[in-house]
Structure formats: C-alpha cells, structure tokens
Amino acid sequence: MRFTRREKFLMKFHPYQLWRFIVLNLKILKAVDHSKRS
Amino acid sequence: MAKVVILGAGFAGHTAALYLGSRLGKDHEVTVVNRYDYFGFVPSWVWVGVGHMAPEKTTFKLRPVYDRMHVRLVVGKATEIHPDVGDQYVIAEKEGGETVRLDYDYLVVATGPKLNFAGTPGLGPGSGYTYSICTLPHAVQARDKYLEVVERLKRGERLRIVIGTGHGGATCQGAGFEYLINIHKDLVKKGLRERASLTWLSNEPALGDFGVGGVWVRQKGRFVSSEEFIRAIFEEYGIAWEVQRAVQRVDEKVIYWEDRDGRYGETPYDFAMLIPQFTGVPMKYLGKNGEDVAAKLTNKAGFILTDGIYGLPYEELVKTPDAWPAVYQNPSYPNIFAAGIAFAPPGPISVPHVTPNGTAIVATAPRTGMVSGIIGRVVALNIVDLIMRGRMTHRERMTEMFASCIASMGDSLWDGAAVVINVYPVVPDRTRYPNETGRDLGITYMEMGLSGAWMKRMIHETFMWKLQGRPGWTIIPE
Numbered sequence: 001m002r003f004t005r006r007e008k009f010l011m012k013f014h015p016y017q018l019w020r021f022i023v024l025n026l027k028i029l030k031a032v033d034h035s036k037r038s
Numbered sequence: 039m040a041k042v043v044i045l046g047a048g049f050a051g052h053t054a055a056l057y058l059g060s061r062l063g064k065d066h067e068v069t070v071v072n073r074y075d076y077f078g079f080v081p082s083w084v085w086v087g088v089g090h091m092a093p094e095k096t097t098f099k100l101r102p103v104y105d106r107m108h109v110r111l112v113v114g115k116a117t118e119i120h121p122d123v124g125d126q127y128v129i130a131e132k133e134g135g136e137t138v139r140l141d142y143d144y145l146v147v148a149t150g151p152k153l154n155f156a157g158t159p160g161l162g163p164g165s166g167y168t169y170s171i172c173t174l175p176h177a178v179q180a181r182d183k184y185l186e187v188v189e190r191l192k193r194g195e196r197l198r199i200v201i202g203t204g205h206g207g208a209t210c211q212g213a214g215f216e217y218l219i220n221i222h223k224d225l226v227k228k229g230l231r232e233r234a235s236l237t238w239l240s241n242e243p244a245l246g247d248f249g250v251g252g253v254w255v256r257q258k259g260r261f262v263s264s265e266e267f268i269r270a271i272f273e274e275y276g277i278a279w280e281v282q283r284a285v286q287r288v289d290e291k292v293i294y295w296e297d298r299d300g301r302y303g304e305t306p307y308d309f310a311m312l313i314p315q316f317t318g319v320p321m322k323y324l325g326k327n328g329e330d331v332a333a334k335l336t337n338k339a340g341f342i343l344t345d346g347i348y349g350l351p352y353e354e355l356v357k358t359p360d361a362w363p364a365v366y367q368n369p370s371y372p373n374i375f376a377a378g379i380a381f382a383p384p385g386p387i388s389v390p391h392v393t394p395n396g397t398a399i400v401a402t403a404p405r406t407g408m409v410s411g412i413i414g415r416v417v418a419l420n421i422v423d424l425i426m427r428g429r430m431t432h433r434e435r436m437t438e439m440f441a442s443c444i445a446s447m448g449d450s451l452w453d454g455a456a457v458v459i460n461v462y463p464v465v466p467d468r469t470r471y472p473n474e475t476g477r478d479l480g481i482t483y484m485e486m487g488l489s490g491a492w493m494k495r496m497i498h499e500t501f502m503w504k505l506q507g508r509p510g511w512t513i514i515p516e
Contacts, residue, residue: 021489
C-alpha cells in the first residue's frame with residue numbers, strides 16, 4: 001500500500017478535513033452507543 | 039455507611055472515584071490512595087516528551103475535585119492488603135513515611151503498573167541508559183534529552199534515534215509509535231530530519247499490531263491491514279523498523295535483542311525511548327494470621343485476578359470470548375475489584391511467540407486509556423449497585439468493548455495529523471463476528487489526516503474537563 005498524491009493532498013486539505021472531523025466524531029459517538037456501555 | 043477504598047488515581051481509579059464520589063460520597067466514605075496529589079493526562083505526554091506541551095498543561099490537582107465529589111484523598115502508596123472477612127483493611131504509607139490503616143467494605147485496585155526497568159538490564163532512566171514517557175517526570179527527562187539531541191543535530195552531528203519497546207513482554211506500543219512520529223515531525227519542522235536516523239524497535243508480531251492483533255478495515259472495497267497502513271507511513275517518512283524483537287539488555291551505545299528465530303542482534307543508538315515491561319505494583323497480601331494470600335489475589339506478574347478464565351492456551355482463548363472478565367471482581371474476595379492495567383488479562387490478544395531459546399515475545403494486551411476508563415466506570419457502578427441493591431447490573435468484557443485510539447502524528451492544528459483507529463470489540467470475538475478479523479467491520483475503522491490532530495486536541499481539552507468532574511462530565515464517553 002502507498003498513499004497516492006490525491007490522498008496526501010486530502011489529508012492536509014482543511015475543508016475536506018473539517019468534513020472528516022465531523023464524520024469521525026459521529027462514527028465514535030455511534031460506536032460508543034452501539035457498544036454495551038452498560 | 040459503606041467504606042470504599044480505591045488504590046490509584048489514573049484513568050481507571052480516578053474515573054471510579056468520580057462515579058463513586060458523585061453517587062455515594064455524601065452518605066458513604068470513598069477514599070483514594072494515590073502516589074501523587076495530581077492527575078496526569080498520560081495521552082498528552084508524547085507532546086511533553088518533544089517539548090511541545092508544558093507538563094503542567096497535562097495535570098490538575100486532585101484535592102479540589104475530590105472535595106467537590108466528597109472523596110477523601112490520601113497521598114501515598116498502599117503497601118499491604120488484608121482481605122480476610124471480618125478484618126479487611128489496607129495499609130498505606132503517606133508521603134512523610136507515616137502509615138495509615140484504611141478499613142474497607144469494597145476495594146478497587148487501580149494502581150496501574152510497576153515499570154519493570156529491572157527486567158531488562160540497562161533499560162530506563164535513572165539506573166539505565168534509555169528514556170521513557172510512562173510517567174510525567176520520565177516524559178520531562180525524555181524531553182530534556184531529546185532537546186540535547188536537537189542541539190547536537192543543529193551542530194551538524196548525525197544521530198540515531200530508536201523508539202519502541204524494551205522487553206519481549208512489553209505493551210503500550212501505541213504510545214511509542216506516537217512519540218516516534220512526533221519526533222519525526224518536529225525534526226522535519228526544524229530542518230534536521232536528514233541528520234537523524236529513526237528506527238522503530240518493537241516486540242509486536244508485525245508492524246501495526248499495537249498489542250491488539252492488528253486491525254483490518256474495509257477501504258475502497260478491499261481489506262487494508264494496520265500493518266500495510268503503518269508500513270506505508272514509515273516508508274513515506276523514511277523510518278526504519280525492526281519488529282519481533284525482545285530487547286535483552288542495553289548499554290551506553292547499543293541495544294541488544296533476540297529475534298523470533300532466536301538470533302541475537304544489535305541496534306546502535308544515540309537516543310532511545312523504550313517502553314519497559316509492566317508488572318503488578320508490589321504489595322503484601324496478608325491473611326488473618328499474617329499468612330501470604332497473594333496466590334488468591336494475583337497472577338505471577340502481580341496483576342489482580344478477576345472473573346476471567348485463566349490458563350487457557352492461546353488457541354482456546356481466541357475461541358472463548360467469555361474468558362475475558364465482565365465485572366472485574368476477584369473470585370476469592372468478591373469485594374475486591376481491579377480496574378485498568380492492574381487487572382490480570384486472561385492472555386494476550388496478539389499472537390504470542392517463544393523463540394528457540396525459550397524467550398517469550400508477547401505484545402501484552404493493552405488496558406490503558408479508554409479501556410481503563412470504561413472498566414473504572416463499570417467497577418464503580420457495580421459497587422454502587424451492591425451497596426444500594428445488593429446485586430451488580432453492569433458488565434463489559436473487552437470482547438464487548440469499543441475503543442478509539444487517536445495516535446498523534448504531530449500536534450499542530452494547522453499541519454499536524456493523527457491516525458484515528460476505532461476497534462469494536464477491542465478483543466476479537468470470532469463467535470459474534472465470524473469473519474477473519476473477529477471484529478465488526480461496520481465500526482472498526484482507520485483514517486489518517488489533519489482531522490485526527492484536531493480530534494486529539496479536542497480529546498485533551500474535553501477529558502481535562504470531564505476528569506475534573508465539571509458540568510456534563512458524565513455525558514463525555516470514557
């Protein structure tokens with residue numbers, strides 16, 4: 001596996017990363033909810 | 039009135055103290071024994087170790103928090119546990135050497151590990167030659183040495199930096215990985231990277247294993263492993279790696295190791311940060327007549343035995359998700375619980391290996407960070423249950439537990455990065471998830487980018503808020 005030029009660009013591209021920040025937070029909240037958290 | 043004593047105020051012990059104090063503190067007696075009068079936010083010490091965060095930004099005083107939560111703090115260390123029914127107490131040695139007896143109805147052992155530098159001759163700060171970021175004083179020492187290295191690089195020297203694990207049975211590879219990449223990023227920013235060689239030296243069975251058997255995720259229609267992912271990062275950053283290594287000893291200039299085939303080799307270094315083996319914190323466990331009852335409470339490494347199934351061979355363990363403890367309760371003494379690193383896992387998550395010379399190379403199961411906090415909460419809520427209702431209603435095995443690991447790769451909010459790794463469950467459960475990975479592929483996830491650096495900083499700020507018991511602290515997940 002190698003990071004493509006496009007992937008490397010997106011990793012640093014602020015508007016795209018803002019979107020990923022929102023998505024990552026939602027993913028974690030969903031997973032915490034899905035987990036037992038009894 | 040019930041008396042609850044908690045030994046340790048790390049992630050597990052402090053989380054337990056917050057839950058117990060907020061729910062029982064007014065009517066019952068909750069006491070925490072901790073070596074320091076402050077809480078240290080361990081995940082940010084990788085930044086302290088490169089001089090990017092002031093040590094005091096990672097700590098807060100425990101006493102004001104505990105005063106609000108009706109929790110009593112004893113600064114010192116527990117030296118004896120007397121667990122026999124009828125006369126159950128802990129002996130703790132306070133800062134000035136004075137001893138204190140603490141009677142308990144419920145005991146939570148959340149001492150964290152003893153850093154067993156002595157397990158590898160020449161390892162560790164103080165008596166050895168290498169550095170550590172496992173405690174705040176250690177991270178500060180590592181920072182000072184690293185900044186010396188930076189000065190030498192500025193003078194034109196070419197130096198070798200080695201980061202990883204310093205024992206065949208070490209854990210916490212993730213913290214070492216973060217420290218390594220933060221050093222890389224710092225040297226790049228200072229224009230010194232080409233003068234330093236960076237090497238990852240680890241006991242993992244493969245790159246990207248991190249003691250959890252690695253992670254597999256679906257990306258763009260195919261499986262990508264954490265091994266491929268981390269290899270791509272190391273290749274991109276020009277970092278060399280040596281895995282499947284059990285460090286045997288260290289001298290002033292060389293790290294001596296044995297690999298999985300039993301061959302011996304050497305890695306020369308100028309600056310090394312190697313995580314030591316963790317063992318249980320040594321204490322005396324004494325019965326009513328003064329007899330040693332340690333065998334009923336701890337395993338050989340000194341970790342507290344809980345409701346797991348111990349002694350299964352690895353091949354059996356991976357097929358037995360219920361071997362992992364659910365309530366973290368000692369079977370011989372049901373009012374003793376263990377949380378965080380202090381509890382004895384039933385075995386490793388990663389594939390263990392013994393070399394032809396008989397050396398075990400086993401990346402031990404990590405029980406830090408989110409896992410520690412969750413276990414601290416489960417234990418605390420069950421003690422509340424036992425006091426209020428007489429039965430426990432909470433459980434969470436590591437085979438049922440979600441965890442998110444955010445590995446910093448540069449702290450800058452402008453051009454930093456982090457790898458976000460979500461795993462569910464932490465320990466693969468091949469009975470519930472009969473795929474090759476034993477994990478839920480809809481939740482298990484891995485991504486790298488600037489957003490990770492924002493996540494890591496957000497977690498620092500929100501956790502420093504949560505762990506001080508400020509308004510809304512229970513809403514923030516462990």
